[in-house]
Amino acid sequence: xxxxxxxxxxxxxxxxxxxxxxxxxxxxxxxxxxxxxxxxxxxxxxxxxxxxxxxxxxxxxxxxxxxxxxxxxxxxxxxxxxxxxxxxxxxxxxxxxxxxxxxxxxxxxxxxxxxxxxxxxxxxxxxxxxxxxxxxxxxxxxxxxxxxxxxxxxxxxxxxxxxxxxxxxxxxxxxxxxxxxxxxxxxxxxxxxxxxxxxxxxxxxxxxxxxxxxxxxxxxxxxxxxxxxxxxxxxxxxxxxxxxxxxxxxxxxxxxxxxxxxxxxxxxxxxxxxxxxxxxxxxxxxxxxxxxxxxxxxxxxxxxxxxxxxxxxxxxxxxxxxxxxxxxxxxxxxxxxxxxxxxxxxxxxxxxxxxxxxxxxx
Amino acid sequence: xxxxxxxxxxxxxxxxxxxxxxxxxxxxxxxxxxxxxxxxxxxxxxxxxxxxxxxxxxxxxxxxxxxxxxxxxxxxxxxxxxxxxxxxxxxxxxxxxxxxxxxxxxxxxxxxxxxxxxxxxxxxxxxxxxxxxxxxxxxxxxxxxxxxxxxxxxxxxxxxxxxxxxxxxxxxxxxxxxxxxxxxxxxxxxxxxxxxxxxxxxxxxxxxxxxxxxxxxxxxxxxxxxxxxxxx
Numbered sequence: 001x002x003x004x005x006x007x008x009x010x011x012x013x014x015x016x017x018x019x020x021x022x023x024x025x026x027x028x029x030x031x032x033x034x035x036x037x038x039x040x041x042x043x044x045x046x047x048x049x050x051x052x053x054x055x056x057x058x059x060x061x062x063x064x065x066x067x068x069x070x071x072x073x074x075x076x077x078x079x080x081x082x083x084x085x086x087x088x089x090x091x092x093x094x095x096x097x098x099x100x101x102x103x104x105x106x107x108x109x110x111x112x113x114x115x116x117x118x119x120x121x122x123x124x125x126x127x128x129x130x131x132x133x134x135x136x137x138x139x140x141x142x143x144x145x146x147x148x149x150x151x152x153x154x155x156x157x158x159x160x161x162x163x164x165x166x167x168x169x170x171x172x173x174x175x176x177x178x179x180x181x182x183x184x185x186x187x188x189x190x191x192x193x194x195x196x197x198x199x200x201x202x203x204x205x206x207x208x209x210x211x212x213x214x215x216x217x218x219x220x221x222x223x224x225x226x227x228x229x230x231x232x233x234x235x236x237x238x239x240x241x242x243x244x245x246x247x248x249x250x251x252x253x254x255x256x257x258x259x260x261x262x263x264x265x266x267x268x269x270x271x272x273x274x275x276x277x278x279x280x281x282x283x284x285x286x287x288x289x290x291x292x293x294x295x296x297x298x299x300x301x302x303x304x305x306x307x308x309x310x311x312x313x314x315x316x317x318x319x320x321x322x323x324x325x326x327x328x329x330x331x332x333x334x335x336x337x338x339x340x341x342x343x344x345x346x347x348x349x350x351x352x353x354x355x356x357x358x359x360x361x362x
Numbered sequence: 363x364x365x366x367x368x369x370x371x372x373x374x375x376x377x378x379x380x381x382x383x384x385x386x387x388x389x390x391x392x393x394x395x396x397x398x399x400x401x402x403x404x405x406x407x408x409x410x411x412x413x414x415x416x417x418x419x420x421x422x423x424x425x426x427x428x429x430x431x432x433x434x435x436x437x438x439x440x441x442x443x444x445x446x447x448x449x450x451x452x453x454x455x456x457x458x459x460x461x462x463x464x465x466x467x468x469x470x471x472x473x474x475x476x477x478x479x480x481x482x483x484x485x486x487x488x489x490x491x492x493x494x495x496x497x498x499x500x501x502x503x504x505x506x507x508x509x510x511x512x513x514x515x516x517x518x519x520x521x522x523x524x525x526x527x528x529x530x531x532x533x534x535x536x537x538x539x540x541x542x543x544x545x546x547x548x549x550x551x552x553x554x555x556x557x558x559x560x561x562x563x564x565x566x567x568x569x570x571x572x573x574x575x576x577x578x579x580x581x582x583x584x585x586x587x588x589x590x591x592x593x594x
Contacts, residue, residue, distance in 0.1 A: 050494065053498055055494045055497060055498055080497060080498060080500060081500045083498065084498060084499065085494070085495065085498035087491050087494075087495055089489060089491065091489060091491060091492050091495040093509065093512075093513055094513060103496075103499055103509075104499035104500050104501075107499060107500045107501045107502070107505050108500055151499070152499075155499065155500065161498075
């Protein structure tokens with residue numbers, strides 16, 4: 001337990017009836033960083049989130065908030081006053097937007113002058129100042145989500161917890177809200193815990209990720225690390241098998257970017273500006289392996305690669321490559337036999353610029 | 363046909379000449395029923411909210427009992443209250459039988475389960491996560507309950523209308539515990555029953571019209587409040 005951790009968990013168990021729905025031997029949340037909880041539905045993400053927020057009681061174990069145990073009414077109330085939860089549904093009251101955002105401040109008996117200032121600030125953060133006098137029931141899904149986020153941020157909490165907060169939004173609203181949220185989290189340094197089920201959201205919003213299965217945390221670490229080096233098959237299946245590479249845009253023109261990854265230059269379709277930090281995601285089925293350098297091809301990325309490992313799957317091989325950066329490819333059993341490849345052999349890996357899925361990285 | 367026509371003409375004469383007796387009966391009706399509704403509002407909302415927000419053994423049975431209570435026959439309530447406050451009954455020492463107080467008690471007993479049942483359903487109908495959301499914004503338990511009640515204000519207004527509508531038009535209990543004493547415990551419904559029995563249709567029609575107008579006005583005001591709360 002260190003002072004950099006905002007929350008520490010020790011042997012936390014939550015039972016419902018006789019069933020154990022959450023069992024976390026050891027876990028911590030680092031201050032000023034964002035953590036994603038991911039896993040299939042019904043795996044205990046929401047339960048863990050609400051337990052950490054002090055909203056659900058736990059059956060046994062210990063929870064520490066900023067080093068102090070949460071064990072009685074006073075410490076529980078202290079945790080609740082410093083943590084704000086945003087749920088999947090906006091849960092706005094049938095009042096004006098301003099009154100909704102002011103709600104938590106009113107519970108704290110903040111004076112009306114300060115309330116007005118903080119509400120305006122929070123609405124401005126999420127770009128919804130113009131909605132202040134509207135009735136909350138007349139808002140669109142995206143607007144309501146922004147207001148519910150503003151309501152949580154108006155409290156200036158130490159910790160913000162988002163329970164599948166983007167699930168019911170249409171894609172454009174979701175994109176815009178995630179961008180704004182990323183920006184605000186960076187600026188305010190508020191610690192965030194997000195229950196998510198989308199890889200891309202996780203990459204964009206969280207520095208750390210905890211993968212959950214049956215009420216347990218099966219892997220916990222930096223996002224790119226967990227995604228690239230899944231501990232076991234469950235995590236691998238859930239986080240997908242894409243290669244996720246950290247890169248930096250070097251040049252960008254005409255819809256094509258040159259991205260430096262592990263000392264090599266990958267060409268990718270897209271238009272992020274030079275100097276932008278990005279993740280390059282590559283699906284294994286998009287990687288072609290050949291023995292010699294292919295002749296004229298539309299693939300813009302051709303790298304010499306060393307085969308690190310060949311893993312037999314049901315109907316194909318999963319080939320782990322090292323091109324200066326790690327890469328995963330699938331090839332069928334007959335292809336593998338035709339090429340006659342083996343571990344430690346040198347081959348050529350190629351993929352198209354349009355196969356590279358580029359995500360902005362902060 | 364002439365009977366009805368003459369009755370209506372006479373009725374309007376009584377109403378617009380502010381006949382002291384009719385006026386007195388009307389005011390007492392309002393006093394008794396409004397007081398009873400307010401009492402039932404406090405008790406009904408408090409118990410309804412408590413039952414809705416807590417899980418305990420036998421909760422379903424309690425909810426069934428409340429729902430049954432919403433259709434409590436006024437004469438049964440009248441009988442029960444009469445026995446309770448009868449001179450030799452458990453509350454006989456209060457000496458309130460055949461007084462407006464007894465009518466208020468009886469009407470409050472009729473209206474309370476109605477208000478209780480509707481407020482219970484209203485609180486239960488709120489999104490399940492709303493309670494957690496309010497607590498997570500830093501509310502104390504009392505603040506949380508107050509926000510939930512405020513959030514259910516529309517169905518609670520409906521509860522008030524239903525409760526008031528039930529007691530202002532109720533006759534059985536009022537006549538049993540109030541006794542329909544002229545100038546003291548005579549209300550619109552009991553007077554209508556009596557005047558009809560005596561064949562004084564003009565007065566009975568006048569009282570009936572006043573009863574309808576009161577019901578209409580009260581509901582008009584409450585509906586106005588309710589509609590104003592709707593999204594702009």
